[in-house]
């Protein structure tokens with residue numbers, strides 16, 4: 127019974143070259159465009175980048191750097207264990223976890239002894255001076271580099287007076303005391319080096335040379351990979367087109383209503399439930415094939431590391447396609463005509479795709495947008511794919527995404543079945 | 553024996569009364585014509601029997617058992633008014649698909665498909681996509697898809713609409729062959745001459761009510777009567793028409809008379825004309841047709 131339904135749907139797809147092109151070729155073209163335009167150079171975002179700061183030093187310098195970063199409009203800083211800023215200060219392990227889980231793209235660790243080392247120009251006691259660490263997912267090309275630059279700027283502008291002061295005391299230690307005139311000249315000059323002072327901008331350049339603060343970027347993921355955004359766009363474009371093709375293909379339901387074949391189906395032993403089940407399975411299989419082809423192409427043309435992530439990819443793909451198939455059926459059972467269906471689905475899908483991160487990575491959006499995105503199907507699917515491809519998460523860690531997608535599938539199918547009642551009996 | 557009875561079926565769609573107490577019976581092995589103007593409620597009635605329209609009132613019985621109304625019973629074959637076949641599938645694939653969905657076993661299916669391709673005369677084109685078929689070919693396939701699973705009762709909604717006389721002949725041959733195999737058929741049509749020629753009985757429905765049912769002679773007796781219409785053409789205009797005859801307004805050489813007994817009345821009519829000195833050029837005698845019965849019952853007004 128189901129096999130027959132599948133055969134009908136498959137034969138129809140096989141004979142319809144336009145539908146084939148829409149399903150398999152068009153998304154690949156789009157993906158290639160996206161991937162070549164954005165994938166190799168990184169995007170430039172105006173959204174605020176979220177970072178976490180761990181202050182292990184608690185010195186005047188580290189406090190000033192943290193405050194300086196906090197003032198940067200491009201950054202949204204988190205310093206405590208909970209997002210509201212009320213919990214305990216973050217420690218290194220917690221920050222690393224935030225990065226690993228994708229809550230923040232970058233965490234900055236201001237290590238113990240940083241302030242002291244800076245004061246002594248790194249020469250104190252002959253030990254290597256501690257360096258600021260940037261914990262990052264380096265496969266994300268945008269955020270760590272932006273944060274790196276901002277950190278450099280903040281470190282150099284936030285504390286030149288402190289450094290100069292300590293420089294002077296060092297000078298005094300080795301070269302003898304300053305005369306009272308020298309001291310009063312320094313006193314008059316030092317405030318101008320404070321952040322916001324009149325010469326702050328020049329101070330950045332001049333103080334930079336003497337500042338003994340080094341910055342290391344530490345990749346907290348397994349290793350740097352070059353395909354970074356490729357997997358994002360494969361998933362993003364893939365899911366968006368999955369929705370398009372699935373809602374288009376589910377429109378065959380409307381054709382069948384028009385042609386009377388649906389009526390005829392219902393007069394056979396297949397009930398509406400069987401009919402929708404058959405359609406759903408077919409659409410899910412078609413979607414799985416579409417996404418697989420997409421990622422394979424990503425592997426062939428853009429070096430996406432598909433083969434090391436097969437289990438996660440497979441689970442995400444099947445579940446995503448199944449949910450998308452349900453979504454398509456909801457649209458088709460809701461629409462009165464084909465034209466309605468295509469209009470409605472275009473709008474809904476474009477909105478969902480932009481909110482849900484198919485067009486622009488969600489981690490670069492503002493927090494409220496990110497939260498809003500969670501109402502979309504795309505966000506959960508993409509989060510799952512990113513877990514697989516960026517965080518190397520094992521399959522079991524995908525459970526929140528899988529749970530949401532499967533729940534959505536159940537809801538979609540229930541809705542579709544309910545809407546389809548109008549065709550059953552009048 | 554009645555295999556299917558509809559008793560007092562009622563159905564409204566909003567303000568439109570589609571069925572208003574329709575009552576009819578289908579006998580075993582007969583070919584019953586369900587006639588009626590557009591919008592009379594024929595399709596609604598068929599869909600109600602198929603379980604696709606929930607009646608507001610009345611009862612439908614199949615082999616004496618009331619229908620539960622949800623599923624189309626497997627004894628029933630439905631041939632819808634639309635060409636409900638997949639245009640991208642071939643004739644054979646369509647037949648196989650619907651046969652499977654009707655529950656035919658793989659083995660049974662092969663035989664039935666072969667049979668269907670034969671009776672529809674589609675054997676030569678069996679493996680071509682249906683979208684390239686002519687209207688008549690699609691119609692024949694549409695019918696075959698509905699009877700493939702050997703239903704005991706087949707309901708056909710306008711099975712001959714939009715097809716040429718040859719195809720219509722073929723279709724009725726198929727249907728008559730089914731009746732001789734014991735299948736009972738109910739069909740709706742607007743081709744009255746064919747219904748007259750091929751169907752055993754006729755039911756006429758209008759405004760959702762059955763207004764007449766029976767064989768053609770029965771209907772004729774009850775409506776227009778058994779008289780014949782005689783039309784006579786003479787070589788010259790007639791001055792005074794013989795009793796019971798009238799001169800047609802558009803041609804004074806044409807006379808028309810209604811006669812109840814041709815053998816007795818026709819010689820009298822012709823004799824009267826000859827007595828006037830007219831030469832009779834042509835005589836046409838026409839019996840009562842289903843068309844005249846239909847118009848008599850449903851009026852001349854356009855519907856819908």
Ligand SMILES: Nc1ncnc2c1ncn2[C@@H]1O[C@H](COP(=O)(O)OP(=O)(O)OP(=O)(O)O)[C@@H](O)[C@H]1O
Nearest residue numbers: 552565568570588589590591592593594595596597
């Ligand atoms: N689903 C529906 N919704 C609303 N009105 C309907 C519906 N189905 C039928 N009708 C109305 O019920 C009436 C009977 O329609 P039906 O299709 O049964 O007529 P019919 O005898 O088959 O006509 P035709 O010869 O044109 O096929 C019509 O007035 C039609 O508009």
Ligand SMILES: [Mg+2]
Nearest residue numbers: 594595633709
């Ligand atoms: Mg009709």
